[in-house]
Amino acid sequence: MNRQAPQRRLAAGLAAIVSLLAGICLGACVNDDTTLYEVNLSGTIDVAEGEPSGGRVHVEVLHARSGAGTLAYPLRPITDLELDGLGEFAESVLVPMENGEGLVVYAWLDRDGDGALCAPGAAPEPAGIIELEDFPAHELEVELVLTEPCAGPEILYP
Amino acid sequence: MIISSLLGASLLLLAEEAPAPTARDASAPLEAASTDDGAAPASSDTPGNARVGHGRGPAGVPATFTRSTALRARIGVEPSAFEGASGVSSEGRWLASATAGYPWWGVRLQLGLRHGLSPLVEVQTALARRWRPAAGLAMLWVNLPRLRIGGEALLGWLFQSGELGRRGPNAELRVRIAAPLRRVAPYIMLGSQHTLLADRTTVIRAAGEERSWSLRGEWTGWGTVGVAVPITRRVGLDLGVDLTWVDAPETIAIPGAHGGIIIGGFRQDPGASKKRRSRGKSQSRTQSGDAASARAARVMPPYAHTGASLDPVSGGPSL
Amino acid sequence: MLRRWWLIPCALALTCGDAEPVGVVIDGERIPVIDMHLHPGDWDGVPPDTQEFLAERFPWPFKLNPGRLAETTLSADGIVRELDAAGVDVGVLFAVYAPRTVGIASNSLVISAVAEHPDRFLGLASLRVDDWRSDASKELSRLEDALGAPGMVGVKLAHAHMHFRMDDPEYFGIYEVAGRLGKPVYLHTGNSPFPGIAQAPEYTDPAYLEPAIAAFPQTIFILGHLGYDFVRDEIGELDTCIDLARRYPNVYLEPSALGSAGNDPDGEILLTAFERIKEGEVIDRVIYGSDGPQSPGFVSDYLQRTVTAMEGAEYDTEEIRAVLAGNFIKVFGAEAGR
Numbered sequence: 148m149n150r151q152a153p154q155r156r157l158a159a160g161l162a163a164i165v166s167l168l169a170g171i172c173l174g175a176c177v178n179d180d181t182t183l184y185e186v187n188l189s190g191t192i193d194v195a196e197g198e199p200s201g202g203r204v205h206v207e208v209l210h211a212r213s214g215a216g217t218l219a220y221p222l223r224p225i226t227d228l229e230l231d232g233l234g235e236f237a238e239s240v241l242v243p244m245e246n247g248e249g250l251v252v253y254a255w256l257d258r259d260g261d262g263a264l265c266a267p268g269a270a271p272e273p274a275g276i277i278e279l280e281d282f283p284a285h286e287l288e289v290e291l292v293l294t295e296p297c298a299g300p301e302i303l304y305p
Numbered sequence: 306m307i308i309s310s311l312l313g314a315s316l317l318l319l320a321e322e323a324p325a326p327t328a329r330d331a332s333a334p335l336e337a338a339s340t341d342d343g344a345a346p347a348s349s350d351t352p353g354n355a356r357v358g359h360g361r362g363p364a365g366v367p368a369t370f371t372r373s374t375a376l377r378a379r380i381g382v383e384p385s386a387f388e389g390a391s392g393v394s395s396e397g398r399w400l401a402s403a404t405a406g407y408p409w410w411g412v413r414l415q416l417g418l419r420h421g422l423s424p425l426v427e428v429q430t431a432l433a434r435r436w437r438p439a440a441g442l443a444m445l446w447v448n449l450p451r452l453r454i455g456g457e458a459l460l461g462w463l464f465q466s467g468e469l470g471r472r473g474p475n476a477e478l479r480v481r482i483a484a485p486l487r488r489v490a491p492y493i494m495l496g497s498q499h500t501l502l503a504d505r506t507t508v509i510r511a512a513g514e515e516r517s518w519s520l521r522g523e524w525t526g527w528g529t530v531g532v533a534v535p536i537t538r539r540v541g542l543d544l545g546v547d548l549t550w551v552d553a554p555e556t557i558a559i560p561g562a563h564g565g566i567i568i569g570g571f572r573q574d575p576g577a578s579k580k581r582r583s584r585g586k587s588q589s590r591t592q593s594g595d596a597a598s599a600r601a602a603r604v605m606p607p608y609a610h611t612g613a614s615l616d617p618v619s620g621g622p623s624l
Numbered sequence: 625m626l627r628r629w630w631l632i633p634c635a636l637a638l639t640c641g642d643a644e645p646v647g648v649v650i651d652g653e654r655i656p657v658i659d660m661h662l663h664p665g666d667w668d669g670v671p672p673d674t675q676e677f678l679a680e681r682f683p684w685p686f687k688l689n690p691g692r693l694a695e696t697t698l699s700a701d702g703i704v705r706e707l708d709a710a711g712v713d714v715g716v717l718f719a720v721y722a723p724r725t726v727g728i729a730s731n732s733l734v735i736s737a738v739a740e741h742p743d744r745f746l747g748l749a750s751l752r753v754d755d756w757r758s759d760a761s762k763e764l765s766r767l768e769d770a771l772g773a774p775g776m777v778g779v780k781l782a783h784a785h786m787h788f789r790m791d792d793p794e795y796f797g798i799y800e801v802a803g804r805l806g807k808p809v810y811l812h813t814g815n816s817p818f819p820g821i822a823q824a825p826e827y828t829d830p831a832y833l834e835p836a837i838a839a840f841p842q843t844i845f846i847l848g849h850l851g852y853d854f855v856r857d858e859i860g861e862l863d864t865c866i867d868l869a870r871r872y873p874n875v876y877l878e879p880s881a882l883g884s885a886g887n888d889p890d891g892e893i894l895l896t897a898f899e900r901i902k903e904g905e906v907i908d909r910v911i912y913g914s915d916g917p918q919s920p921g922f923v924s925d926y927l928q929r930t931v932t933a934m935e936g937a938e939y940d941t942e943e944i945r946a947v948l949a950g951n952f953i954k955v956f957g958a959e960a961g962r
Contacts, residue, residue, distance in 0.1 A: 153572065154418075157416065157424065161424065161440060164426065164440050165440070176472070176473065176503050177503060177504070177505045178470075178471050178472065178473065178502045178503060178504050179504040179505070180504070180505050180507075181504070181505070181506045181507070182506075182507045182508075182509065183506065183507070183508045183509065184509045185508060185509060185510045185511070187511075213724075214671060214723055214724075217669070217723065217728055218669070218671050218723040218727065218728065219723065220723040220724050220754050221754055221755070222787070223724070223820075224820075241508065244509075263824070263825050263826060264824075264826060265791070265826070266825070266826075267791070267831050267832060267834065285510065285511040286511070297789075297791070297792070298792070299787075299788065299789045299792065299826065301753070301754075301756070301787050301788050301789075302756060302757065302788070302789075302792055302794055305755060305758070407685075408685035408688070431685055431688060432685060432688045432689055434688040434689060435688060465688075467679075467688060467689060467690075468672075468675045468676050468679040468687075468690055468691075469676065469679050469680065469687060469688070549684065549685075550684070551684045551685075552684075555680070556680065556681070556682075556683060556684055556687065557683045557684070558683060558684040558685075559683050559684060559685065559686075561685065
């Protein structure tokens with residue numbers, strides 16, 4: 148009997164420790180906790196009337212703003228898309244909600260198919276940007292006209 | 306991890322060839338269990354005395370010593386520091402240790418049970434940014450005079466803060482090899498620590514939310530080379546060099562070092578203190594010889610004994 | 625002429641005085657060293673993604689508290705210790721405004737560090753380009769003010785870190801200010817492994833700088849990292865850099881970081897770079913920089929690696945002297961030196 152009492156105490160102590168650990172587990176399990184907001188983008192990407200319209204369209208989807216304090220900055224990249232050409236499009240993107248606010252779409256027309264916007268010696272290629280003011284919303288309309296030659300997104304926004 | 310498990314299993318099978326590990330701090334003499342002063346060994350049902358182990362009495366009949374009878378028999382008791390080195394306490398003994406160093410600090414409590422088992426709890430921290438509380442069980446597989454090999458299995462939780470924050474359930478397997486010598490016990494400890502890290506992804510769609518979980522792991526390899534130094538039978542020092550390869554093989558690790566204190570003793574039986582007080586009053590000076598010899602036994606080096614073998618198997622000292 | 629006046633104290637400092645010997649010994653001759661690429665910093669000025677990126681690369685257990693190590697290494701005193709250990713006479717500290725990527729080391733931080741060790745440090749100023757169409761004049765004015773501080777000898781830009789095109793004429797006002805004030809412009813060329821970097825060629829390929837180089841002949845352009853591809857650990861646009869240096873007298877080259885132990889463990893890349901520079905006959909355009917301090921011992925190690933590569937490419941003593949200090953003095957007219 149005397150020998151069993153210490154062993155019962157030991158078992159009770161171990162059970163208490165395990166229970167405590169299990170309780171901590173419930174509140175301390177998650178490491179990376181990512182929330183993705185699905186956005187279905189649809190609309191048209193075009194050039195000004197009369198401008199050459201051939202070539203693939205490179206699209207970048209970006210957060211309008213990111214960071215805090217002195218480390219705040221505009222235009223944090225989310226994802227890249229490539230469209231077969233100008234005109235109507237419909238794409239679905241997942242926007243990570245922890246990384247920034249707002250949503251911006253930037254696009255440029257790759258007329259010469261070299262994969263670079265206005266490479267040295269190449270003819271100018273148009274670009275454009277639009278902020279989607281209705282974000283967050285699952286369905287967003289994009290009407291973008293590419294009018295700025297050789298312009299990166301950073302010079303077009305805000 | 307698999308290799309250490311197989312090693313532990315095979316050593317356990319080998320160990321079962323010999324008698325079950327006994328408390329190393331006392332064993333019966335080859336002769337009759339009666340000692341010079343005529344004190345008879347306590348039987349297993351003797352009240353008020355913690356069992357310290359088995360020996361062999363006349364004709365090989367096992368005899369059980371208690372702490373008090375072992376001391377009266379002037380049989381040496383292994384220093385707690387040596388039990389700290391092997392990671393397993395003998396039956397009836399407890400051990401607490403605290404270490405400090407760079408980057409690891411820790412505290413550990415272990416208790417000796419039968420069959421070479423020691424449940425334990427410990428908390429480790431590195432720079433107060435990485436914490437791992439755990440509970441587990443240690444087992445002695447090999448118990449030879451100059452060699453102790455034991456294994457430990459621990460379950461706990463990892464909390465790491467800062468730029469590389471992470472948290473999750475943690476399991477560790479260890480192997481300890483200790484070589485108790487006359488005055489010191491060098492030891493090696495090898496550990497394999499695994500942490501499960503859970504990540505959660507929530508996708509918010511027009512139709513609703515979807516939640517998914519994914520798991521990744523962090524493996525930490527651990528090696529310690531150290532030495533346990535008894536100061537007294539109950540108190541000792543632990544000095545060692547640690548190489549902890551956290552999140553291997555992604556990064557490199559710089560060795561650390563630690564120093565610590567080990568304190569151990571016997572578990573107190575509920576009636577022991579009362580009996581000690583009554584014994585102190587009635588036996589007093591008539592037991593002065595016993596008291597003197599008991600004190601002498603308590604401070605004697607581990608191998609000191611009066612013609613009695615400490616190892617029931619080999620006939621030599623069990624340390 | 626004004627610039628050349630500063631050569632006198634610099635030359636005296638490098639050749640006379642009772643200071644401890646500095647520099648490297650080549651063929652028994654001690655050659656002074658100016659390291660034109662050093663980063664002071666403030667851990668809180670690094671964005672969280674980059675803090676995590678850097679912490680992962682620290683050895684255990686320093687990665688548990690990377691800010692503490694970074695603050696020690698990146699402080700002014702820490703950098704001076706690195707210079708002393710390497711035998712470097714003068715170091716040039718870079719201001720950085722790249723909140724998307726590597727973070728911010730402000731002009732005021734650099735000006736303070738230079739003021740703290742005026743005999744050991746010079747500085748390059750920088751500016752924010754985030755809201756350029758609305759803030760350009762304000763930022764250029766701030767840049768001019770910073771360049772007026774003692775020891776601030778040039779401008780530092782990194783298009784890949786700061787996310788603006790190399791050939792966008794809307795940013796050319798920076799080169800106009802630099803040329804007018806006689807302050808050379810250091811530009812990061814090639815890509816970078818840090819999170820958030822703009823990797824497209826218009827932000828990394830030095831060929832896209834040619835319009836600016838041609839438009840501002842009075843401005844000196846220093847092409848840093850020789851167009852190295854830090855993502856694939858390849859030579860990248862080295863030949864483009866050498867070609868620009870051959871064709872434009874206002875182009876200089878700086879071989880920092882590509883020859884580090886992490887990028888170039890066997891030294892072959894740095895050796896190849898110096899061989900091609902020699903073949904291109906542009907040794908007189910190379911200005912030494914390390915991109916330190918990064919970690920304890922990096923500044924010294926990179927200097928040794930660079931010297932080894934130059935010796936391997938059979939540079940003579942005068943050519944080594946030109947790379948390690950002479951070309952810097954020619955371009956910047958150093959104000960400081962022991």
